Each structure stands twice: as structure tokens, then as C-alpha cells.
Amino acid sequence: MRAAELVVECLENxxxxxxxxxPGEENLxxxxxxxxxxxxFITVRHEQGAAFMADVYxxxxxxxxxxxxxxxxxxxxxxxxxxxxxxDRAPVVAIAGxxxxxxxxxxxxxIVDLVNLFAPISKYATSVREPEVIPEIIRKAxxxxxxxxxxxxFIELPENIAAEEVAEGTPLPVQDPLPPWPAADRLAEVxxxxxxxxxxxxxxxxxxxxxxxxxxxxAFATTLSIPVAMTFMAKGVIPRSHPMSxxxxxxxxxxxxxxxxxxxxxxxxxxxxxVEYHPERWHRDSEQKVIHVGQLPAEVDAHYSLAAGLVxxxxxxxxxxxxxxxxxxxxxxxxxxxxxxxxxxxxxxxDGFPVKPQKILWDLRQVLAPKDxxxxxxxxxxxxxxxxxxxxxxxxxxxSNGFAAMGIGVxxxxxxxLAHPERQVVSITGDAGFLMNxxxxxxxxxxxxxxxVLIWNDAAYGxxxxxxxxxxxxxxxxxxxxxxxVQYAESFGARGYRVEAAGELMxxxxxxxxxxxxxxxxxxxxxxxxxxxxxxxxxxxxxx
Numbered sequence: 001m002r003a004a005e006l007v008v009e010c011l012e013n014x015x016x017x018x019x020x021x022x023p024g025e026e027n028l029x030x031x032x033x034x035x036x037x038x039x040x041f042i043t044v045r046h047e048q049g050a051a052f053m054a055d056v057y058x059x060x061x062x063x064x065x066x067x068x069x070x071x072x073x074x075x076x077x078x079x080x081x082x083x084x085x086x087x088d089r090a091p092v093v094a095i096a097g098x099x100x101x102x103x104x105x106x107x108x109x110x111i112v113d114l115v116n117l118f119a120p121i122s123k124y125a126t127s128v129r130e131p132e133v134i135p136e137i138i139r140k141a142x143x144x145x146x147x148x149x150x151x152x153x154f155i156e157l158p159e160n161i162a163a164e165e166v167a168e169g170t171p172l173p174v175q176d177p178l179p180p181w182p183a184a185d186r187l188a189e190v191x192x193x194x195x196x197x198x199x200x201x202x203x204x205x206x207x208x209x210x211x212x213x214x215x216x217x218x219a220f221a222t223t224l225s226i227p228v229a230m231t232f233m234a235k236g237v238i239p240r241s242h243p244m245s246x247x248x249x250x251x252x253x254x255x256x257x258x259x260x261x262x263x264x265x266x267x268x269x270x271x272x273x274x275v276e277y278h279p280e281r282w283h284r285d286s287e288q289k290v291i292h293v294g295q296l297p298a299e300v301d302a303h304y305s306l307a308a309g310l311v312x313x314x315x316x317x318x319x320x321x322x323x324x325x326x327x328x329x330x331x332x333x334x335x336x337x338x339x340x341x342x343x344x345x346x347x348x349x350x351d352g353f354p355v356k357p358q359k360i361l362w363d364l365r366q367v368l369a370p371k372d373x374x375x376x377x378x379x380x381x382x383x384x385x386x387x388x389x390x391x392x393x394x395x396x397x398x399x400s401n402g403f404a405a406m407g408i409g410v411x412x413x414x415x416x417x418l419a420h421p422e423r424q425v426v427s428i429t430g431d432a433g434f435l436m437n438x439x440x441x442x443x444x445x446x447x448x449x450x451x452x453v454l455i456w457n458d459a460a461y462g463x464x465x466x467x468x469x470x471x472x473x474x475x476x477x478x479x480x481x482x483x484x485x486v487q488y489a490e491s492f493g494a495r496g497y498r499v500e501a502a503g504e505l506m507x508x509x510x511x512x513x514x515x516x517x518x519x520x521x522x523x524x525x526x527x528x529x530x531x532x533x534x535x536x537x538x539x540x541x542x543x544x
Contacts, residue, residue, distance in 0.1 A: 003131035004029035005097075006169040008037050010138035013171035017064050018057065018418060019044050019095075020050035024070020026097030041066055042418075042447070044411070045439040052411035053418075053439065054092045056375065060395055060419040062210065064091040064145040064153075072110030075156075076117065080405050083121040086152040087275055088233065089206060091145040093153050094118070100160040101129065109425020118154035126154040131166035139172040148295040149273065150210065151370030179211070179295040182320060184313035189308050190291055191269075191324040197266035197289070199332045200226050203249065203282070206233035207271025207294055213315035214238065214394045217270065220318045224325055226268070227333040227447055229257055231251045231276035232382075232401040236391030239370075246333060247340050248399070250277045251387045256340050258282070259542035260333050265308075268293065271314055275402045279303040286352040293317050294410045321328040332544070339543045344388055351502045354524035357384040360456070363506040365390050367513060368424055372396065373416045377409030377429035380462035380530060385428060407436030413451045414444045424513055425451040431482050432461050441492045444518050455485055456525040466530040489520035499523040 003007075007030060011019075020042045023031045034041050044050045047069045065085075069075045075096035085092040098104070099111050118125040124144045126136055167288075194200055208217055214237050221228045221244040228238055229249045233541030238245050249257045261282040263268065266289045280303040283290060289307040292298040297311055310317050313384030322541040331337070347358035361384060369376070370392035376385045376399045391397040398416065400408050409429035416425045434455050444451065461478040468475035495515045497508050505523065512519035 001166060001169070002029055002033065002162070003128070003134060003164045003166050006031040006134045006166055007138065007157065007162070008033040008039065008132065010135055010171040011039060011066065012037060014138065014142045014174060018531040019066045019068050020044055021068030022050065022070070023046055024074050024097055026071045026099060026159040027068060027157070027162070028239055029159070030068070030097070030157065034137045036349065039043040042443065044443050046437060048081050048407065049440045051078045051092070051094065052408045053415040054094070055081055055085035055090045056398055056408070056412040056415040056418050058085060058090040058092050058371075059088065059398060061144070062091070062146070062414060063144050064093045065415070066095065067095050069096045071096060071114070072112060075114050076112070079117070079121065080407075082118065082152045082154065082200050083402055084403040084405040084408065086121050086123065088400055089150045089210065089273065091150040091403065093145050093155065094122070095155045095163070097156060098127070098156045098158040101158045102160065104158070115154070115157045120518050122152040122154045122270070125154040128158065128161050131161060131164050133525055134166070135169055135172045135257055136235040139174070142174075143176060148179070148207070148210070151239060158321045164305060165293060169183065180311070180315040182310050185188070186308065186310045187317070187320050187324065190293070190310050192526040193289060193291060193307055194268065194321065195325055199264050200266040200268060201260055201264035202226055202228040203267055203269045203272055204228055204230045204234045204237050205270065205272035205276055206231065207233060207273060208237045208314060209394045211271060211295060213271070213318060216315040216318040216469040219449070220322045223322050223327050225328040225331045225371070227260060227331060227337065229260060230274070232386040233276050234271070235386070235389065235397040235399065236394050239392045240390040241392065243334070243337060244331060246337060248386045249282065251383050254537045254540055255387070256336065256343065256540065259544055260336050262542065263333075263544050264288065265486060266291065270294070270318070274299055274301060274304065278372050291443030302430070302523065322425045342515060352526060353502050354526040354530050355499065355502045355505060356389055356526045357381065357456070358529070359502055360454075360505065360525065361385065361388050361525060364426065364454070364509060367509045368426065369508060373398065373417055373420060375409055375412040375425065375427040376400070377427065377433035378404050378406045379430035379433055380466055380527060381428050381430055381456045381525070383463070406433040410453060411440045413453065414440055414447070417444070417449045417451050424514075427451065427453045429453060429455055430447070430462060431455055431457045431459060432480070438488070441489070441494055441518055441520070445493050450515070450517050452509070453508070453518070453520045455520065455522050457482065457485070457522055458525050458527050462527045462530070466527070469531055485520055485522040489518075492518075494518040497521045
């Protein structure tokens with residue numbers, strides 16, 4: 001067989017369903033080999049979209065998403081999405097064609113050193129220089145991508161190598177490591193520290209979702225009456241309606257949830273990754289004890305010195321701690337939970353126009369089922385989603401907060417619909433982020449997919465305006481003009497809707513969700529709420 005056919009056989013062995021990418025001259029043999037494969041190639045309109053699709057697919061399924069580009073500009077277009085996956089801890093395998101090995105040693109058309117370009121933004125980057133090593137390279141790329149902390153890997157496949165005949169080659173068995181069982185002496189040490197604390201608090205990170213330990217965390221928090229704060233990327237790890245849930249940390253050092261960290265005498269970090277929210281923002285002082293529970297040892301940081309660490313299977317660790325500890329009678333943060341819940345409902349009936357961010361999120365929550373999926377692009381809307389979206393299940397709110405790359409919204413929604421065709425999918429994006437990858441609407445329509453893109457329209461880079469206004473009291477170079485988003489959607493063959501009054505929003509969302517195709521909803525947003533929130537938090541009085 002050709003080396004390219006062996007690559008495809010190895011990808012099939014890894015259980016790959018989709019490859020997102022664009023054909024190119026240097027991956028002709030690989031594209032030809034895919035014709036006879038059950039793997040479905042999704043031809044996208046920009047390689048960045050392909051990488052974002054692989055990124056979100058990997059986060060939602062736990063299986064590496066695969067993206068493909070050709071050499072030179074095709075490969076470099078993958079970089080932003082690959083970097084996003086690597087810092088968001090999403091398993092991704094990126095593959096790029098390359099020119100013949102006979103011209104890699106000299107200056108040549110479209111040749112750049114791809115392995116060294118991708119090495120800093122991936123866990124493993126290599127080039128195939130001999131067809132016989134393909135099974136080892138593919139197996140290693142997938143194993144490394146999935147292993148904690150998950151991330152991106154990169155394979156360069158030169159065109160002459162892909163076309164070579166290989167006498168024999170067999171995919172290697174799929175063998176992924178299991179996390180170790182938590183050590184008994186460490187369990188006893190951690191249990192003693194929790195038992196001695198007056199006001200313990202859990203900080204749950206995305207690692208809990210990756211470990212499939214949401215049920216164990218729920219049981220731990222419920223049995224022991226210990227409140228739980230979540231990072232942006234752990235939203236929904238316990239339901240927002242849970243009496244122990246304090247919602248999401250990360251917007252401001254003086255938000256309501258920060259009151260919980262200010263009062264806690266022990267913070268139990270479970271599946272926490274400091275790329276999600278730096279410990280300097282929440283670790284009050286040296287008197288506040290910190291415990292790390294994860295599948296890997298804690299990172300080194302001056303603000304993350306531990307009283308104890310517990311390395312191993314997160315679900316097993318939480319279950320063992322629950323069994324060892326005596327249930328507590330009261331939730332010390334109950335008043336804080338009520339204050340956060342009251343604020344979430346404050347604007348439910350608001351009829352102001354443009355529509356307030358809080359109202360948009362409230363109405364959207366009413367029309368989506370608990371396990372429907374919200375994809376957040378990056379911008380001011382991301383901050384409101386992180387703070388106020390009522391996520392009720394793990395992996396139902398996907399926020400890019402490691403690399404935080406704009407433009408993930410539309411391709412992310414496409415990938416989410418492929419991963420979970422039985423669920424409704426909504427992407428919330430700003431008008432700026434939308435136009436970065438809106439071309440993938442055509443891809444979604446070609447695939448016959450249906451999802452909603454809800455644009456928060458303010459004709460500006462709203463998050464940067466917020467920062468400028470807060471810091472300097474004025475802003476600069478943040479405004480722009482938009483196309484007519486309804487006509488723009490319809491030009492693709494999608495459905496377009498425009499919200500012209502707050503009272504229309506819920507009915508428009510209902511219609512868009514059930515129109516049977518891609519729907520784009522243009523919703524003017526009142527970002528005056530950004531500075532109002534800043535002023536409100538500055539005057540905050542903690543309820544605990």
C-alpha cells in the first residue's frame with residue numbers, strides 16, 4: 001500500500017469519525033486514500049475553522065479531533081485553532097502536507113519549518129520521514145493528545161513520503177493510560193485538613209469534566225455541604241441550580257463569588273488548571289490552606305503553595321473523601337448562593353432596548369433544554385456568559401478560556417452539532433468574532449446541519465471598549481460598521497432574524513431553533529451594562 005493509505009488505516013484504527021480540512025496539492029495522496037475510508041472528510045472554507053472544529057469536537061467527545069491542511073499557508077492557518085486546543089486542554093491531532101524531502105534543506109516555494117512552528121503550541125510535533133514508522137507516529141500522536149493534560153499534536157507528511165509504497169505496516173493497538181489510584185496516606189491527610197476547616201470551598205476546573213467525575217463531585221458537595229465554585233471551562237460540572245453551586249469565578253476580583261474565596265479558610269482545587277484562572281486572583285493569603293486534587297501534580301507558582309496534594313483518579317479521590325468525612329449540617333455560603341441566584345433573575349422581565357446581556361441569557365435559558373449546548377465565542381459576551389449562564393450539565397457550555405481565541409463560535413457550533421446531533425446548539429458571538437469565521441455557515445448548510453448563531457450586535461470591539469472605559473474613562477479605535485446580518489445569512493441560504501424589541505427575543509429564538517437549518521439572529525445588545533456592572537462590583541458588600 002501507499003504510505004498515505006497506511007496513515008488512513010491508522011486513523012481508522014484510532015476511531016476517527018471526521019477530518020476537518022481543505023485539500024491541497026501536497027496532500028493529494030492522503031485525500032485519495034480517504035475516498036475508500038469510512039472517515040468523513042469535512043471540507044471547510046478556512047483552515048482556522050477546521051482547527052476550531054477539531055478543538056470543540058475534542059472537548060465534547062474526549063476523543064481527538066483531527067484537522068488537515070496543506071503545506072505553507074494551509075498549515076499556518078491551522079495555528080490559532082491548534083494553539084487554542086492546546087491551552088484549552090482539548091485533544092486534537094493536526095496533520096499537514098509538506099513539500100518533498102528533496103527540497104526541505106533549501107529555500108523553496110511555500111516551504112517553512114512546520115515542525116518547529118507547531119512545537120511551541122503542541123505537546124508533540126514530528127515529521128514522517130520513513131513510511132514504516134507511520135503506525136508509531138499516529139499512535140503516539142493520539143495517545144499524547146489524550147493524556148493529561150490533553151492538547152494538540154502535529155504531524156507533517158511530506159508529499160513524496162505519502163506517495164511511497166510501504167511493504168507492510170499494521171496499526172498499533174490503542175492503549176491509553178489510566179490515572180493511578182489515589183494514595184491512602186494522602187487521602188487521610190487531605191480528609192483531616194477538610195475536617196478541620198470551618199469554611200471549606202471547592203474550586204472545580206475543567207479536569208473534573210475530562211475525568212468524568214461530575215457525579216462524584218456532586219455527591220461530595222451534597223453530602224458534606226461544601227460550596228463549589230467553577231472556572232469558565234468547568235461550567236455545569238454541578239448544576240447551577242444546585243444549592244452548593246456558587247457559579248463561575250473569573251470575571252472580577254471583587255465579584256460576588258469572590259466573597260466566598262475571601263471567607264474560605266480552605267480551598268480544595270479539584271481538576272483545576274491555573275491557565276483557567278490564576279491563583280493570584282483568589283488565593284487570599286498564607287493562612288488560607290490550598291489542596292490540589294488532580295490527575296497530575298500541581299504546577300509550580302508562588303501563589304499556589306499547597307497544604308497537601310492528592311494525585312490520581314479524580315472520581316475515586318472524591319468518593320473516598322466523601323466516605324471518610326463526616327457530613328456537615330449547614331452550608332456556610334448559603335446566603336452567598338441566594339444573592340447570586342437573585343442577581344441572575346434580576347433582569348428576567350426587563351423590556352429595555354437594545355437588549356441587556358442578562359435578559360438575553362435569561363430568555364435563551366428558558367428555550368433550551370438542560371443538555372442543549374451553548375458555544376461561546378470570545379468578547380464581552382463571554383464574560384456575561386461565564387458569569388450568568390445557568391449551565392445545568394457538564395460540557396453544555398463551551399468557553400475558550402485558555403487561549404481565548406475569537407472566531408471559534410461558528411465552527412464550534414458546527415462541530416458540536418456533529419458530536420451531538422440530537423441536541424440543540426446555539427453559538428453566542430459578537431459581531432466582530434462572527435465575521436472572523438462566518439464563512440463556515442456554508443460548510444454547515446452543505447452538511448445539512450441546523451444550529452443558531454446569536455449575534456450580540458454593538459458595532460464595536462465591546463470587550464476592549466469595556467477595558468478602555470474602565471481604565472481610562474474613554475475609548476479609542478474600537479468601532480466599525482456591520483453588514484445587514486439578516487441579508488448576509490440569507491445570501492448563504494440560511495435563515496436570518498432580527499430582534500427589534502426585548503419582548504420579541506424569546507419567540508424569535510424559539511422560531512430560529514426549530515427552523516430546521518442554520519439560523520442567524522441579529523440582536524442589538526446594551527453594553528452600557530458593562531460599566532454599570534463595574535460600578536456595581538466596586539461598591540459590592542459581601543453577604544457572607
